[in-house]
Amino acid sequence: MSTDNRQAPRAAQQFNKAARKVAGRRFMPLWALVEHRGRKSGRSYTTPIAIVGFTPQSVYIALPWGRGTDWVRNLQAAGEGTLVWKGRTFTVSEPGFADKAETLAAAPGLRRRIAGRWLPEDCLRLRLAPSA
Template sequence: MSGPPAAARQFNRVAIRLAGHRWFPLWAVVHHRGRRSGTEYTTPVAVIATDSTFVIGLPWGRGTDWVRNVRAAGGCTVLWKGAAHECTEPTFVGKDVALAAANGMIRRVLERQDFSGGFLQLTHRPAP
């Protein structure tokens, strides 16, 4: 699967400002560090949250830099609903796990969409 389209960079600039706030619960911001450069990055993502996990759709696949960075580090920090969550155990999961975590409109969207890129599941707890 190819990487994100060029328009994604423009969208990300807006999404970073909105994601992670309590009034946008579908969107979160992943804070991660480059696996080679050590540079800190932020990436807006759509999340399905449970009491102990975040499930994140990977529309551009498992090979995107942010996914590789999170996996290499063994975790990241996710800003969601105004609170930082320390996340560990990044694991690739299938659509069945995402459907089990989702409800309402999000579940209906997932049922109709092809998420061939899969999903990344992160175990979370509030950051200290």
């Protein structure tokens, strides 16, 4: 697995601004929002992410920019965060890395076939718990 920290292209940064408006809603099951705190600043951040696979206990997220992105490092430092997905809010914990095979095994049929072609080796697994 790659551990480098690739910088997101400017186009991806612009996409994220637009994606924040629709990610996490019931009608957008692929896209979610992860809320996390800066590990140094303590500031609250919201990052749109794509849910590649899921089980009743976990979600699997592709990491196209690698493991070293700030939002991943923030979740690792805090050990938890919040996920807004399909119109619901979840507490997420135990951030850990999953390989491509584990992630694809948790992906539903069509998503598995599509993701199998572009999914990077780096994926993040988060444990789910409904928020109160």
